[in-house]
Amino acid sequence: MAGLSATGALSPRTVVAHTSGAHGLVVLGEVNGLALHPAMTFTGTDADLARLPGIAWGVTARDRVFAARLVTELGGIPEWIAEQARPTYHAALAHGANHLVTLVNEAADLLRAAGVQRPEVVLSPLLHAALDNALAMGDAALTGPVSRGDAGTVRKHLDHLTPESAPAYLALARRTAERAVAAGRLRPQDAILLLDVLSTVGSPA
Template sequence: MNAQPTPDRPSPQDRPARLTVGVVGAGRVGPALAASLQLAGHRPVAVSGVSDASLRRAAEILPGVPVVPPAEVLARAELVLLTVPDDVLPGLVAGLAETGAVRPGQLLAHTSGRHGAAVLDPATRAGALPLALHPAMTFTGTPVDVQRLAGCSFGVTAPEELRLAAEALVIEMGGEPEWIDEAARPLYHAALAIGANHLVTLMAQAMELLSAAGVGNPSRMLGPLLGAALDNALRSGDAALTGPVARGDAGTVAAHVTELRRHAPQAVAGYLAMARTTADRALAHGLLKPELAEDLLGVLADEANAAGGTGGAGGPGGTNGPDGTAGSGPVDGGEQ
Protein backbone atom coordinates (compact mmCIF):
# COMPACT_ATOMS: atom_id res chain seq x y z
CA MET A 1 0.00 0.00 0.00
CA ASN A 2 1.40 3.38 -0.97
CA ALA A 3 -0.63 5.78 1.15
CA GLN A 4 1.15 9.09 1.53
CA PRO A 5 1.56 11.25 4.66
CA THR A 6 -0.75 14.26 4.92
CA PRO A 7 -0.54 17.39 7.10
CA ASP A 8 -2.62 15.50 9.68
CA ARG A 9 -0.36 12.43 9.51
CA PRO A 10 3.33 13.23 9.94
CA SER A 11 5.67 11.05 7.92
CA PRO A 12 7.26 8.12 9.78
CA GLN A 13 10.68 9.72 9.82
CA ASP A 14 9.25 12.69 11.76
CA ARG A 15 8.49 10.52 14.78
CA PRO A 16 10.10 7.34 16.11
CA ALA A 17 8.36 4.00 15.77
CA ARG A 18 7.20 3.44 19.33
CA LEU A 19 4.97 0.37 19.23
CA THR A 20 4.82 -2.93 17.47
CA VAL A 21 1.24 -3.52 16.33
CA GLY A 22 -0.70 -6.75 15.91
CA VAL A 23 -4.19 -7.38 14.51
CA VAL A 24 -6.50 -10.20 15.58
CA GLY A 25 -9.20 -10.47 12.92
CA ALA A 26 -8.20 -9.30 9.44
CA GLY A 27 -11.68 -8.16 8.44
CA ARG A 28 -12.38 -4.77 6.94
CA VAL A 29 -11.40 -2.74 10.00
CA GLY A 30 -8.19 -4.13 11.48
CA PRO A 31 -5.79 -3.89 8.54
CA ALA A 32 -6.89 -0.31 7.82
CA LEU A 33 -6.23 0.78 11.39
CA ALA A 34 -2.86 -0.95 11.46
CA ALA A 35 -1.87 0.65 8.16
CA SER A 36 -2.90 4.03 9.51
CA LEU A 37 -0.78 3.51 12.61
CA GLN A 38 2.09 2.53 10.34
CA LEU A 39 1.85 5.93 8.66
CA ALA A 40 2.28 7.48 12.11
CA GLY A 41 5.51 5.57 12.73
CA HIS A 42 4.32 2.41 14.46
CA ARG A 43 5.24 -1.03 13.09
CA PRO A 44 2.72 -3.75 12.23
CA VAL A 45 4.35 -7.09 13.02
CA ALA A 46 1.60 -9.74 12.92
CA VAL A 47 -1.98 -10.33 11.80
CA SER A 48 -4.40 -13.22 12.18
CA GLY A 49 -7.10 -14.12 9.69
CA VAL A 50 -9.64 -16.88 9.20
CA SER A 51 -11.12 -16.63 5.72
CA ASP A 52 -9.53 -16.48 2.29
CA ALA A 53 -10.90 -12.95 1.92
CA SER A 54 -9.19 -11.83 5.13
CA LEU A 55 -5.87 -13.27 3.99
CA ARG A 56 -6.11 -11.43 0.67
CA ARG A 57 -7.06 -8.24 2.50
CA ALA A 58 -4.11 -8.50 4.87
CA ALA A 59 -1.72 -9.09 1.97
CA GLU A 60 -3.04 -6.03 0.12
CA ILE A 61 -3.21 -3.55 2.98
CA LEU A 62 -0.38 -4.89 5.17
CA PRO A 63 2.08 -6.38 2.66
CA GLY A 64 4.88 -8.36 4.22
CA VAL A 65 3.23 -8.62 7.64
CA PRO A 66 3.17 -12.30 8.67
CA VAL A 67 -0.13 -14.09 9.23
CA VAL A 68 -0.02 -16.07 12.48
CA PRO A 69 -2.48 -17.50 15.04
CA PRO A 70 -4.04 -14.99 17.49
CA ALA A 71 -1.89 -16.09 20.43
CA GLU A 72 1.24 -15.48 18.35
CA VAL A 73 -0.04 -12.00 17.44
CA LEU A 74 -0.15 -11.18 21.14
CA ALA A 75 3.30 -12.65 21.66
CA ARG A 76 4.82 -10.35 19.02
CA ALA A 77 2.98 -7.04 19.53
CA GLU A 78 2.99 -4.32 22.17
CA LEU A 79 -0.33 -2.94 20.88
CA VAL A 80 -2.94 -5.51 19.79
CA LEU A 81 -6.07 -4.53 17.86
CA LEU A 82 -8.99 -6.92 18.44
CA THR A 83 -11.14 -6.28 15.37
CA VAL A 84 -13.85 -8.93 15.57
CA PRO A 85 -17.68 -8.71 15.65
CA ASP A 86 -19.31 -7.49 18.86
CA ASP A 87 -20.77 -10.85 19.85
CA VAL A 88 -17.47 -12.68 19.26
CA LEU A 89 -15.36 -10.30 21.35
CA PRO A 90 -16.15 -11.50 24.92
CA GLY A 91 -15.33 -15.12 24.11
CA LEU A 92 -12.17 -14.13 22.27
CA VAL A 93 -10.90 -12.06 25.21
CA ALA A 94 -11.72 -14.78 27.72
CA GLY A 95 -9.99 -17.41 25.58
CA LEU A 96 -6.85 -15.36 25.14
CA ALA A 97 -6.66 -14.65 28.87
CA GLU A 98 -7.27 -18.29 29.83
CA THR A 99 -4.50 -19.53 27.54
CA GLY A 100 -1.97 -17.10 28.99
CA ALA A 101 -1.52 -15.20 25.74
CA VAL A 102 -1.96 -11.78 27.37
CA ARG A 103 1.21 -10.10 28.65
CA PRO A 104 1.39 -7.56 31.49
CA GLY A 105 1.71 -4.02 30.19
CA GLN A 106 0.38 -4.91 26.75
CA LEU A 107 -2.03 -2.45 25.15
CA LEU A 108 -5.19 -4.29 24.10
CA ALA A 109 -7.60 -2.23 21.99
CA HIS A 110 -10.89 -3.46 20.56
CA THR A 111 -12.99 -1.75 17.89
CA SER A 112 -16.49 -2.78 18.99
CA GLY A 113 -19.04 0.00 19.13
CA ARG A 114 -21.27 -1.77 21.63
CA HIS A 115 -18.63 -2.63 24.22
CA GLY A 116 -16.52 -0.37 26.38
CA ALA A 117 -13.39 -1.28 28.28
CA ALA A 118 -15.14 -3.67 30.67
CA VAL A 119 -15.35 -6.43 28.06
CA LEU A 120 -11.56 -6.62 28.31
CA ASP A 121 -11.64 -7.33 32.08
CA PRO A 122 -10.29 -10.91 31.76
CA ALA A 123 -7.25 -9.52 29.92
CA THR A 124 -6.98 -6.57 32.30
CA ARG A 125 -6.73 -8.98 35.23
CA ALA A 126 -3.83 -10.60 33.38
CA GLY A 127 -2.07 -7.22 33.23
CA ALA A 128 -3.23 -5.82 29.88
CA LEU A 129 -4.02 -2.14 29.40
CA PRO A 130 -7.60 -1.95 28.03
CA LEU A 131 -8.76 0.48 25.31
CA ALA A 132 -12.02 0.72 23.35
CA LEU A 133 -11.45 2.58 20.06
CA HIS A 134 -14.46 2.43 17.75
CA PRO A 135 -14.21 4.24 14.39
CA ALA A 136 -17.58 5.72 13.38
CA MET A 137 -17.05 4.78 9.75
CA THR A 138 -18.08 2.11 7.27
CA PHE A 139 -15.21 0.15 5.75
CA THR A 140 -14.73 -1.35 2.30
CA GLY A 141 -11.79 -3.61 3.12
CA THR A 142 -9.57 -1.80 0.59
CA PRO A 143 -6.68 0.68 0.97
CA VAL A 144 -9.09 3.62 0.48
CA ASP A 145 -10.22 3.06 4.08
CA VAL A 146 -6.90 4.36 5.40
CA GLN A 147 -7.52 7.76 3.83
CA ARG A 148 -11.14 7.80 5.01
CA LEU A 149 -9.94 7.66 8.61
CA ALA A 150 -8.74 11.26 8.29
CA GLY A 151 -11.26 13.29 10.30
CA CYS A 152 -13.26 10.19 11.32
CA SER A 153 -14.72 10.30 14.83
CA PHE A 154 -13.79 7.47 17.20
CA GLY A 155 -15.83 6.48 20.24
CA VAL A 156 -13.16 6.18 22.95
CA THR A 157 -13.57 4.44 26.32
CA ALA A 158 -10.73 3.53 28.66
CA PRO A 159 -9.72 3.80 32.31
CA GLU A 160 -9.00 7.40 33.21
CA GLU A 161 -5.27 6.76 33.49
CA LEU A 162 -5.23 5.52 29.89
CA ARG A 163 -7.45 8.20 28.42
CA LEU A 164 -4.63 10.30 27.01
CA ALA A 165 -2.94 7.25 25.47
CA ALA A 166 -6.20 6.16 23.82
CA GLU A 167 -6.91 9.60 22.44
CA ALA A 168 -3.33 9.94 21.19
CA LEU A 169 -3.60 6.71 19.19
CA VAL A 170 -6.81 7.97 17.57
CA ILE A 171 -5.19 11.27 16.64
CA GLU A 172 -2.20 9.42 15.17
CA MET A 173 -4.63 7.55 12.92
CA GLY A 174 -5.97 10.88 11.71
CA GLY A 175 -9.18 10.51 13.71
CA GLU A 176 -11.05 12.69 16.18
CA PRO A 177 -11.50 11.15 19.66
CA GLU A 178 -14.95 11.42 21.26
CA TRP A 179 -15.11 10.22 24.86
CA ILE A 180 -17.98 7.78 25.55
CA ASP A 181 -18.76 6.66 29.10
CA GLU A 182 -18.76 2.91 29.67
CA ALA A 183 -22.49 2.80 30.46
CA ALA A 184 -23.36 4.81 27.35
CA ARG A 185 -21.68 2.49 24.82
CA PRO A 186 -24.82 0.50 23.83
CA LEU A 187 -26.82 3.73 23.34
CA TYR A 188 -23.99 5.28 21.36
CA HIS A 189 -23.82 2.21 19.12
CA ALA A 190 -27.60 2.11 18.66
CA ALA A 191 -27.52 5.71 17.45
CA LEU A 192 -24.90 4.89 14.84
CA ALA A 193 -26.81 1.81 13.71
CA ILE A 194 -29.98 3.85 13.23
CA GLY A 195 -28.12 6.55 11.34
CA ALA A 196 -25.90 4.42 9.11
CA ASN A 197 -27.05 0.79 8.89
CA HIS A 198 -30.75 1.62 8.64
CA LEU A 199 -29.99 4.29 6.06
CA VAL A 200 -28.52 1.67 3.75
CA THR A 201 -31.64 -0.49 4.14
CA LEU A 202 -33.93 2.46 3.42
CA MET A 203 -31.98 3.51 0.35
CA ALA A 204 -31.83 -0.01 -1.08
CA GLN A 205 -35.57 -0.34 -0.59
CA ALA A 206 -36.24 3.06 -2.17
CA MET A 207 -34.18 2.10 -5.23
CA GLU A 208 -36.10 -1.15 -5.60
CA LEU A 209 -39.43 0.70 -5.48
CA LEU A 210 -38.28 3.27 -8.03
CA SER A 211 -37.21 0.47 -10.34
CA ALA A 212 -40.65 -1.09 -9.95
CA ALA A 213 -42.16 2.30 -10.85
CA GLY A 214 -40.18 2.32 -14.10
CA VAL A 215 -37.30 4.64 -13.16
CA GLY A 216 -34.27 3.63 -15.22
CA ASN A 217 -31.56 4.98 -12.91
CA PRO A 218 -32.86 5.12 -9.32
CA SER A 219 -29.51 6.07 -7.82
CA ARG A 220 -29.19 9.09 -10.09
CA MET A 221 -32.67 10.24 -9.10
CA LEU A 222 -32.08 9.72 -5.38
CA GLY A 223 -28.55 11.14 -5.22
CA PRO A 224 -29.32 14.89 -5.28
CA LEU A 225 -32.46 14.45 -3.17
CA LEU A 226 -30.74 12.43 -0.48
CA GLY A 227 -27.66 14.63 -0.47
CA ALA A 228 -29.82 17.68 0.19
CA ALA A 229 -31.91 15.85 2.80
CA LEU A 230 -28.83 14.65 4.67
CA ASP A 231 -27.24 18.09 4.63
CA ASN A 232 -30.46 19.74 5.83
CA ALA A 233 -30.94 17.15 8.57
CA LEU A 234 -27.39 17.54 9.89
CA ARG A 235 -27.79 21.31 9.91
CA SER A 236 -31.35 21.63 11.19
CA GLY A 237 -32.49 18.36 12.75
CA ASP A 238 -36.27 17.93 12.87
CA ALA A 239 -36.78 21.35 11.27
CA ALA A 240 -35.64 19.75 8.00
CA LEU A 241 -38.65 17.38 7.89
CA THR A 242 -40.72 17.66 4.70
CA GLY A 243 -43.16 15.45 2.82
CA PRO A 244 -46.71 14.19 3.27
CA VAL A 245 -46.34 13.01 6.86
CA ALA A 246 -44.91 16.31 8.11
CA ARG A 247 -47.65 18.15 6.17
CA GLY A 248 -50.42 15.92 7.51
CA ASP A 249 -51.51 14.65 4.08
CA ALA A 250 -53.40 11.62 5.35
CA GLY A 251 -54.88 10.79 1.95
CA THR A 252 -51.45 10.67 0.33
CA VAL A 253 -50.10 8.41 3.05
CA ALA A 254 -53.06 6.06 2.63
CA ALA A 255 -52.42 5.97 -1.12
CA HIS A 256 -48.75 5.13 -0.49
CA VAL A 257 -49.69 2.17 1.69
CA THR A 258 -52.23 0.92 -0.86
CA GLU A 259 -49.58 0.89 -3.58
CA LEU A 260 -47.01 -0.71 -1.34
CA ARG A 261 -49.43 -3.50 -0.43
CA ARG A 262 -49.96 -4.13 -4.13
CA HIS A 263 -46.37 -3.95 -5.37
CA ALA A 264 -44.08 -4.40 -2.34
CA PRO A 265 -45.92 -5.80 0.70
CA GLN A 266 -42.62 -6.43 2.45
CA ALA A 267 -42.10 -2.64 2.62
CA VAL A 268 -45.39 -1.83 4.37
CA ALA A 269 -44.25 -2.47 7.94
CA GLY A 270 -41.16 -0.30 7.61
CA TYR A 271 -43.11 2.50 5.94
CA LEU A 272 -45.72 2.56 8.70
CA ALA A 273 -43.12 2.47 11.49
CA MET A 274 -41.09 5.33 10.01
CA ALA A 275 -44.23 7.34 9.16
CA ARG A 276 -45.47 7.07 12.73
CA THR A 277 -42.08 8.07 14.13
CA THR A 278 -41.89 10.99 11.67
CA ALA A 279 -45.42 12.11 12.61
CA ASP A 280 -44.62 12.03 16.33
CA ARG A 281 -41.46 14.12 15.84
CA ALA A 282 -43.14 16.57 13.45
CA LEU A 283 -46.00 17.05 15.91
CA ALA A 284 -43.67 17.50 18.89
CA HIS A 285 -41.67 20.15 17.02
CA GLY A 286 -44.68 22.11 15.78
CA LEU A 287 -44.30 21.14 12.12
CA LEU A 288 -47.44 18.99 11.94
CA LYS A 289 -50.64 20.84 12.80
CA PRO A 290 -52.66 19.10 15.53
CA GLU A 291 -55.86 19.28 13.53
CA LEU A 292 -54.19 17.38 10.69
CA ALA A 293 -52.34 14.97 12.95
CA GLU A 294 -55.55 13.29 14.12
CA ASP A 295 -56.55 12.09 10.65
CA LEU A 296 -52.98 11.11 9.80
CA LEU A 297 -52.44 9.09 12.98
CA GLY A 298 -55.82 7.46 12.46
CA VAL A 299 -54.78 6.29 8.99
CA LEU A 300 -51.50 4.94 10.31
CA ALA A 301 -53.23 3.08 13.13
CA ASP A 302 -55.79 1.56 10.76
CA GLU A 303 -53.10 0.47 8.34
CA ALA A 304 -50.99 -1.01 11.12
CA ASN A 305 -53.98 -3.03 12.33
CA ALA A 306 -54.61 -4.21 8.78
CA ALA A 307 -50.97 -5.33 8.59
CA GLY A 308 -51.64 -7.80 11.40
CA GLY A 309 -50.02 -6.10 14.38
CA THR A 310 -46.40 -6.68 15.29
CA GLY A 311 -43.94 -9.37 14.34
CA GLY A 312 -43.69 -11.58 11.30
CA ALA A 313 -42.82 -10.64 7.75
CA GLY A 314 -45.86 -8.43 7.34
CA GLY A 315 -45.69 -6.48 10.60
CA PRO A 316 -43.16 -4.24 12.33
CA GLY A 317 -40.62 -5.70 14.63
CA GLY A 318 -38.44 -7.75 12.28
CA THR A 319 -34.70 -7.45 12.61
CA ASN A 320 -31.72 -7.78 10.37
CA GLY A 321 -29.04 -10.40 10.91
CA PRO A 322 -25.75 -9.68 12.70
CA ASP A 323 -23.15 -7.50 11.10
CA GLY A 324 -19.79 -9.10 10.36
CA THR A 325 -18.48 -12.60 9.90
CA ALA A 326 -18.72 -15.01 12.82
CA GLY A 327 -15.52 -16.45 14.18
CA SER A 328 -14.54 -20.08 14.38
CA GLY A 329 -14.04 -20.13 18.13
CA PRO A 330 -13.35 -18.05 21.25
CA VAL A 331 -9.61 -17.91 20.67
CA ASP A 332 -9.51 -17.84 16.88
CA GLY A 333 -12.05 -15.05 16.75
CA GLY A 334 -13.93 -13.64 13.83
CA GLU A 335 -13.27 -10.66 11.62
CA GLN A 336 -14.85 -7.24 11.63
Protein backbone atom coordinates (compact mmCIF):
# COMPACT_ATOMS: atom_id res chain seq x y z
CA MET A 1 0.00 0.00 0.00
CA ALA A 2 2.86 2.38 0.78
CA GLY A 3 4.23 1.81 -2.73
CA LEU A 4 0.92 2.56 -4.38
CA SER A 5 0.48 5.68 -2.28
CA ALA A 6 3.95 6.89 -3.23
CA THR A 7 3.18 6.57 -6.94
CA GLY A 8 0.05 8.64 -6.59
CA ALA A 9 -2.16 5.74 -7.63
CA LEU A 10 -4.26 6.25 -4.51
CA SER A 11 -5.96 9.57 -3.96
CA PRO A 12 -7.23 10.71 -0.53
CA ARG A 13 -10.73 9.79 -1.70
CA THR A 14 -9.78 6.27 -2.80
CA VAL A 15 -11.22 3.46 -0.71
CA VAL A 16 -9.33 0.16 -0.71
CA ALA A 17 -11.00 -3.05 0.40
CA HIS A 18 -9.73 -6.56 0.89
CA THR A 19 -11.63 -9.79 1.55
CA SER A 20 -9.22 -11.61 3.86
CA GLY A 21 -10.91 -13.09 6.90
CA ALA A 22 -7.85 -13.20 9.15
CA HIS A 23 -6.59 -9.66 8.49
CA GLY A 24 -8.05 -6.29 9.33
CA LEU A 25 -7.01 -2.74 8.51
CA VAL A 26 -3.37 -2.93 9.63
CA VAL A 27 -2.29 -4.56 6.36
CA LEU A 28 -3.70 -1.58 4.46
CA GLY A 29 -1.55 0.94 6.26
CA GLU A 30 -2.79 4.51 6.32
CA VAL A 31 -5.06 4.33 3.30
CA ASN A 32 -8.83 4.60 3.64
CA GLY A 33 -9.57 0.91 3.88
CA LEU A 34 -12.15 -1.76 4.58
CA ALA A 35 -11.82 -5.40 5.52
CA LEU A 36 -14.86 -7.17 4.06
CA HIS A 37 -14.93 -10.94 4.41
CA PRO A 38 -17.90 -12.91 3.05
CA ALA A 39 -18.70 -15.73 5.48
CA MET A 40 -19.20 -18.29 2.74
CA THR A 41 -17.31 -21.14 1.13
CA PHE A 42 -16.28 -20.71 -2.50
CA THR A 43 -15.39 -23.69 -4.67
CA GLY A 44 -15.10 -21.96 -8.04
CA THR A 45 -18.36 -23.32 -9.38
CA ASP A 46 -21.47 -21.57 -10.70
CA ALA A 47 -23.17 -22.18 -7.35
CA ASP A 48 -20.93 -19.65 -5.59
CA LEU A 49 -22.78 -16.51 -6.72
CA ALA A 50 -26.16 -17.94 -5.80
CA ARG A 51 -24.99 -18.34 -2.20
CA LEU A 52 -24.05 -14.68 -1.70
CA PRO A 53 -27.45 -13.04 -1.04
CA GLY A 54 -28.25 -12.86 2.66
CA ILE A 55 -24.91 -14.03 4.03
CA ALA A 56 -22.95 -12.29 6.79
CA TRP A 57 -19.80 -10.33 6.03
CA GLY A 58 -17.09 -9.90 8.68
CA VAL A 59 -16.42 -6.16 8.52
CA THR A 60 -13.67 -4.05 10.04
CA ALA A 61 -13.84 -0.41 8.99
CA ARG A 62 -13.23 3.11 10.19
CA ASP A 63 -16.24 4.38 8.24
CA ARG A 64 -19.00 2.03 9.37
CA VAL A 65 -21.73 3.88 7.51
CA PHE A 66 -20.01 3.46 4.15
CA ALA A 67 -19.06 -0.17 4.91
CA ALA A 68 -22.61 -1.05 5.95
CA ARG A 69 -24.03 0.52 2.79
CA LEU A 70 -21.56 -1.34 0.58
CA VAL A 71 -22.24 -4.72 2.20
CA THR A 72 -25.99 -4.12 2.03
CA GLU A 73 -25.75 -3.27 -1.67
CA LEU A 74 -23.92 -6.57 -2.15
CA GLY A 75 -26.91 -8.31 -0.57
CA GLY A 76 -25.10 -9.09 2.65
CA ILE A 77 -25.43 -8.46 6.36
CA PRO A 78 -22.54 -6.65 8.11
CA GLU A 79 -21.10 -8.34 11.19
CA TRP A 80 -18.69 -5.98 12.92
CA ILE A 81 -15.36 -7.58 13.87
CA ALA A 82 -12.75 -5.75 15.94
CA GLU A 83 -9.26 -5.57 14.45
CA GLN A 84 -7.73 -7.77 17.15
CA ALA A 85 -10.55 -10.32 16.86
CA ARG A 86 -10.09 -11.05 13.13
CA PRO A 87 -7.87 -14.13 13.61
CA THR A 88 -10.35 -15.63 16.11
CA TYR A 89 -13.26 -14.84 13.78
CA HIS A 90 -11.51 -16.47 10.84
CA ALA A 91 -10.42 -19.48 12.89
CA ALA A 92 -14.06 -20.05 13.85
CA LEU A 93 -15.15 -20.12 10.22
CA ALA A 94 -12.26 -22.33 9.09
CA HIS A 95 -12.82 -24.71 12.01
CA GLY A 96 -16.54 -24.92 11.31
CA ALA A 97 -16.55 -25.08 7.50
CA ASN A 98 -13.22 -26.45 6.33
CA HIS A 99 -12.96 -29.09 9.02
CA LEU A 100 -16.59 -30.02 8.43
CA VAL A 101 -15.69 -31.03 4.86
CA THR A 102 -12.91 -33.25 6.20
CA LEU A 103 -15.19 -34.73 8.87
CA VAL A 104 -17.95 -35.53 6.36
CA ASN A 105 -15.51 -37.14 3.95
CA GLU A 106 -13.95 -39.18 6.77
CA ALA A 107 -17.42 -40.44 7.71
CA ALA A 108 -18.14 -41.27 4.07
CA ASP A 109 -14.90 -43.23 3.79
CA LEU A 110 -15.76 -45.24 6.90
CA LEU A 111 -19.20 -46.04 5.54
CA ARG A 112 -17.64 -47.29 2.31
CA ALA A 113 -15.31 -49.46 4.41
CA ALA A 114 -18.43 -50.85 6.10
CA GLY A 115 -19.87 -51.79 2.72
CA VAL A 116 -22.20 -48.82 2.12
CA GLN A 117 -22.36 -48.08 -1.61
CA ARG A 118 -23.80 -44.56 -1.41
CA PRO A 119 -22.63 -42.88 1.80
CA GLU A 120 -24.23 -39.58 0.84
CA VAL A 121 -27.70 -41.14 1.03
CA VAL A 122 -27.03 -42.28 4.60
CA LEU A 123 -25.26 -39.12 5.73
CA SER A 124 -27.33 -36.34 4.17
CA PRO A 125 -30.46 -36.48 6.36
CA LEU A 126 -28.43 -37.28 9.48
CA LEU A 127 -25.90 -34.48 9.06
CA HIS A 128 -28.49 -31.89 8.01
CA ALA A 129 -30.51 -32.71 11.14
CA ALA A 130 -27.41 -32.58 13.35
CA LEU A 131 -26.38 -29.20 11.91
CA ASP A 132 -29.88 -27.74 12.27
CA ASN A 133 -30.09 -29.00 15.86
CA ALA A 134 -26.63 -27.70 16.77
CA LEU A 135 -27.38 -24.21 15.43
CA ALA A 136 -30.76 -24.10 17.17
CA MET A 137 -29.96 -25.89 20.43
CA GLY A 138 -26.23 -25.60 21.03
CA ASP A 139 -24.78 -28.37 23.21
CA ALA A 140 -28.30 -29.59 23.99
CA ALA A 141 -28.19 -31.15 20.51
CA LEU A 142 -25.49 -33.63 21.58
CA THR A 143 -26.51 -37.27 21.15
CA GLY A 144 -24.65 -40.54 20.75
CA PRO A 145 -22.35 -42.70 22.87
CA VAL A 146 -20.08 -39.92 24.16
CA SER A 147 -22.98 -37.85 25.47
CA ARG A 148 -24.32 -41.00 27.18
CA GLY A 149 -20.97 -41.92 28.70
CA ASP A 150 -20.99 -45.21 26.78
CA ALA A 151 -17.31 -46.09 27.15
CA GLY A 152 -17.72 -49.60 25.73
CA THR A 153 -19.12 -48.40 22.42
CA VAL A 154 -16.51 -45.66 22.11
CA ARG A 155 -13.74 -48.17 22.79
CA LYS A 156 -15.18 -50.48 20.12
CA HIS A 157 -15.22 -47.59 17.65
CA LEU A 158 -11.57 -46.83 18.37
CA ASP A 159 -10.64 -50.49 17.95
CA HIS A 160 -12.12 -50.54 14.44
CA LEU A 161 -11.09 -47.15 13.09
CA THR A 162 -8.22 -46.80 10.63
CA PRO A 163 -4.94 -45.32 11.93
CA GLU A 164 -5.69 -42.23 9.83
CA SER A 165 -9.17 -41.66 11.28
CA ALA A 166 -8.62 -42.63 14.92
CA PRO A 167 -6.69 -39.51 16.09
CA ALA A 168 -9.36 -37.11 14.82
CA TYR A 169 -12.17 -39.21 16.30
CA LEU A 170 -10.33 -39.34 19.62
CA ALA A 171 -9.71 -35.58 19.75
CA LEU A 172 -13.32 -34.77 18.91
CA ALA A 173 -14.65 -37.35 21.37
CA ARG A 174 -12.57 -35.80 24.15
CA ARG A 175 -13.87 -32.33 23.34
CA THR A 176 -17.43 -33.64 23.02
CA ALA A 177 -17.16 -35.24 26.47
CA GLU A 178 -15.89 -32.00 27.97
CA ARG A 179 -18.73 -30.01 26.43
CA ALA A 180 -21.32 -32.63 27.43
CA VAL A 181 -20.18 -32.50 31.06
CA ALA A 182 -20.04 -28.68 31.08
CA ALA A 183 -23.55 -28.49 29.58
CA GLY A 184 -24.99 -30.96 32.07
CA ARG A 185 -25.71 -33.51 29.35
CA LEU A 186 -23.32 -36.02 30.93
CA ARG A 187 -22.91 -36.42 34.68
CA PRO A 188 -19.26 -36.42 35.81
CA GLN A 189 -19.74 -39.76 37.61
CA ASP A 190 -21.11 -41.28 34.40
CA ALA A 191 -18.15 -39.95 32.43
CA ILE A 192 -15.39 -41.62 34.48
CA LEU A 193 -14.99 -44.78 32.38
CA LEU A 194 -15.43 -42.84 29.15
CA LEU A 195 -12.79 -40.28 30.08
CA ASP A 196 -10.47 -43.09 31.11
CA VAL A 197 -10.79 -44.64 27.64
CA LEU A 198 -10.27 -41.28 25.98
CA SER A 199 -7.23 -40.45 28.11
CA THR A 200 -5.45 -43.77 27.61
CA VAL A 201 -6.16 -44.63 23.98
CA GLY A 202 -3.63 -42.93 21.77
CA SER A 203 -1.41 -41.89 24.68
CA PRO A 204 2.31 -42.67 24.52
CA ALA A 205 3.24 -45.96 26.14
